[in-house]
Structures are given as C-alpha cells and as structure tokens.
Amino acid sequence: MTNKNNDHLSKTDQELVALAIKRTDDFKYLIDRYEAKLLRYIRRLSNFSSEDSEDLLQEIFIKVYQNLNSFDDSLKFSSWIYRIAHNQIISQYRKTKSKCKDLEIKADETLVNNLASEFDLKEMIDQKLTSEKLFKLINNLDKKYKEVLILRFFEDKDYREISDILQKPAGTVAALINRAKKQLKHLLLKKRLIFNI
Amino acid sequence: MIEENFSKNILQKIKSTAITPKPKWQFRLKNYILWLSFTITILVGGISTSIIIYMARHNGWLLFGRFNGFFFIKTIPYFWLIILALFILLAYYNFRNLEGGYKYKFELVVLASIVLSIILGLVFYNFGLTERLERGFERKLPFYKEAVVDRLDRQHRQLWLSPDYGFLGGKVILIEGHESFTLEGFDRRLWSISQKKAEFSRPGMEEGVFLKIIGRRIGEDQFEAERINFFEGPWLEELRFPGGMMKENFYPRRINR
Numbered sequence: 001m002t003n004k005n006n007d008h009l010s011k012t013d014q015e016l017v018a019l020a021i022k023r024t025d026d027f028k029y030l031i032d033r034y035e036a037k038l039l040r041y042i043r044r045l046s047n048f049s050s051e052d053s054e055d056l057l058q059e060i061f062i063k064v065y066q067n068l069n070s071f072d073d074s075l076k077f078s079s080w081i082y083r084i085a086h087n088q089i090i091s092q093y094r095k096t097k098s099k100c101k102d103l104e105i106k107a108d109e110t111l112v113n114n115l116a117s118e119f120d121l122k123e124m125i126d127q128k129l130t131s132e133k134l135f136k137l138i139n140n141l142d143k144k145y146k147e148v149l150i151l152r153f154f155e156d157k158d159y160r161e162i163s164d165i166l167q168k169p170a171g172t173v174a175a176l177i178n179r180a181k182k183q184l185k186h187l188l189l190k191k192r193l194i195f196n197i
Numbered sequence: 198m199i200e201e202n203f204s205k206n207i208l209q210k211i212k213s214t215a216i217t218p219k220p221k222w223q224f225r226l227k228n229y230i231l232w233l234s235f236t237i238t239i240l241v242g243g244i245s246t247s248i249i250i251y252m253a254r255h256n257g258w259l260l261f262g263r264f265n266g267f268f269f270i271k272t273i274p275y276f277w278l279i280i281l282a283l284f285i286l287l288a289y290y291n292f293r294n295l296e297g298g299y300k301y302k303f304e305l306v307v308l309a310s311i312v313l314s315i316i317l318g319l320v321f322y323n324f325g326l327t328e329r330l331e332r333g334f335e336r337k338l339p340f341y342k343e344a345v346v347d348r349l350d351r352q353h354r355q356l357w358l359s360p361d362y363g364f365l366g367g368k369v370i371l372i373e374g375h376e377s378f379t380l381e382g383f384d385r386r387l388w389s390i391s392q393k394k395a396e397f398s399r400p401g402m403e404e405g406v407f408l409k410i411i412g413r414r415i416g417e418d419q420f421e422a423e424r425i426n427f428f429e430g431p432w433l434e435e436l437r438f439p440g441g442m443m444k445e446n447f448y449p450r451r452i453n454r
Contacts, residue, residue: 069219069224
C-alpha cells in the first residue's frame, strides 16, 4: 500500500505531467513536488506578504494546470514551471506596483556561501559581511541583475535553465550574470565588505 | 509555511470551476499563426527590399558623383526604408514569440531577417514582380502616389533639367546633320546639342525620340553631349554604355510622348 502511495516519487516530472493531463487528482504530485520551491522563489523575488504569496502560488499552479499541454519536452519541466511562476510574479508585481516599492530579495543564509564560492571570495570575505548586508546590496542592483542572481545563486539554476526561465538567449544570461557580479563586487569593495578582488 | 491542504485546495478549485488543460491544438494553432505572421513580415520585408533595389537601380544614384549629394539624399526611398525597418522589427517580435525563439539574439534574428528580405527582394525583382507591385500601389494607394512616386518623379525631372551639372533630358525635334540636333527640354526650352563627341547607347536616333544626355553646357542654350541614352517606352529601361558596367536609368514614367 505504502509502495503504491509513493509510486509517484520515483516518477519523472514528464511522467507526472502525463498523469495529470489524464487525471486531475494526479496533479497533486506536481504540486507537492514544486510548492515549497516555488513559494520560496516568490518570496525571494517579491515582497509580497505570506498570504499574497500563497494566493499567487495557487494562481501559478492553476495556470500550470491549464497549460500542461503546452509543456515542451525539450525543456526541463522545472524550467518551464519556473518560467510560468516568474511571469506571474512579474505580472502580479506590476498590478500591485503602487503598493510595492520594488522587488525585494529576502534573506537566505546559503546565499553568502554560494556567492562567495562563485566569486572566489571565500578567503577574502570580511566577517562583517552578513547575509543581511549582502541582501541589501543585491536589492540595490538593477532588477535584471537581481533576477539572474536569484536564479543562479538562490535557485541554483545553470545558464541554460535561466535562459529558458527568463526566455533570454543563453549568451545574454551569461553577460547579465557577469555584469551583475561586477556590479556587486564593486559595491562590496565600496562598502569595504571585501578586502580585495 | 504552506498550509497543509494546499494541494487539496487547488484541486478543489480546479474541479469546482471546471478548469481543464487547454487542448494541444490551441497551442499548435498559436504557433502556426506566429509562423505565418513571421513569414508575412519577411515577405513584406522582401517586397520593400525589392522596391528599394528597383528604385536604387533606376533613380540615377550612379550619377550622383557627377551631381550633388543633395540629389542623392532627396531621392532615397525613405518610405520603403521605414516600412522595411518596421517589418524587420515585427519579424523579430514574431520570431521571439515562437517556440524556442527567445534562444536567439536580437542582432542575429534581425540580421537573418534582413538577409532573407534581401534574398526575397532580389527574387521578386528578377521575376519582374516589383514593377507590377509598384504600379499596383501607385494605382490603388493615392497617398503612395503622392508621397513616393510623384516626389521621386519631381526629383528625377529636376535631375534631367540640370544642364549645369551635365544632365539634360528632352525630346529631339530637329536633326541637323551628323553633328548636332535640337532638343526640347522638359521645361520646353530649346537646346542645340553637339553630338560630335557623343557615344550612343544604341542606334535609333530620330526626331521625336526622348533622350537623356550626359555632357556639359557650353553656352546659353548649347550643350555638348558625351553620352546619349534613350527613354525606352513608358516604363523603365536599362542602358548600357560601350565597355562599361555603367547602367543609368531613372524614373521616366511621367514622360509624355
């Protein structure tokens, strides 16, 4: 019985999509698999309240369900679902622009380590560089830079996946990440939060 | 923290509002429509390019070195260049929305659209479609006639009414032996043309023919011809000079015989 209940765990995303198209209840497995990740992504990318974030997440899953037949096998399902989530977040942000000042990145402890390792800064990071300060700096970057940094360092997506999520050429994504890193390094140096490059 | 029954709530909402996955054909149809509109934008780009080529070949730009740059600037077919630019951007927009279209850079898509438009333009031009299209536009679109054709026509008349720059056009009204003839310019002014040093684009010199002459003014109403070309028929012609690649034409469609 337990084995049967956990059958879906061994299934790929593509298989779960096929199941969900046939039977609405099986969409539950995709929701279970992605709800936490997507909620985290919403909260990292926006300053929506918990309640608003969950409402938005619900809208995202409904949109995903409606568009299951447009899922393209050449993409990773996670890229596809993140793309829908990203577009919904941006659209929601635009709707509530008057209420929100800007997309705001939320604190996350893993970020400092991820960024430090990417920047080769592990040895050089000052003890003063708390995650909170780092988030503040990232929030000062342009929106296009924030988006790619979040996907790269928070969501741990590679360039190809970011390209599929943001629907930008991979070369553009690489250039954006490089520019974002440069801008961030510049800010870190300016604030004396790193010793050297 | 997500509420415990989150997935259950979503499923309930889906069922209660009878939401179903959109059928596959809808997505396919959307993609076909995007491909179709991309193709149409490239076709319009091709038509624009072919008309630009047509005008470039026939508006006397090759002569502008002898003339002044102002003439060149005035006869640029801005209308078609703007249409081309607009449709290249539209083609990019359509391509961008195609499945996987976002993977290609703006510069690449725009460059590919321009190359495709030029290839199509050359095909249309070589199959004679351009002239028919242009005449069609002129007949059916009054604004096009006024803004493009008549404007270019005026510029070209002006070109062949410029003896001081070495360009003179008009009708032969009297042949006086082998050395000179009288030409009535487009402004009805009479000119005595010396043809002693002139190269003719072809035989057929006779009274009543329309000529476009390149040479120099040598007096108040005297002109020495170096090259003499014929206006052939009501539509465009192609003139070749001995030993030369030079092809000089212009927009002679308003010449009234």
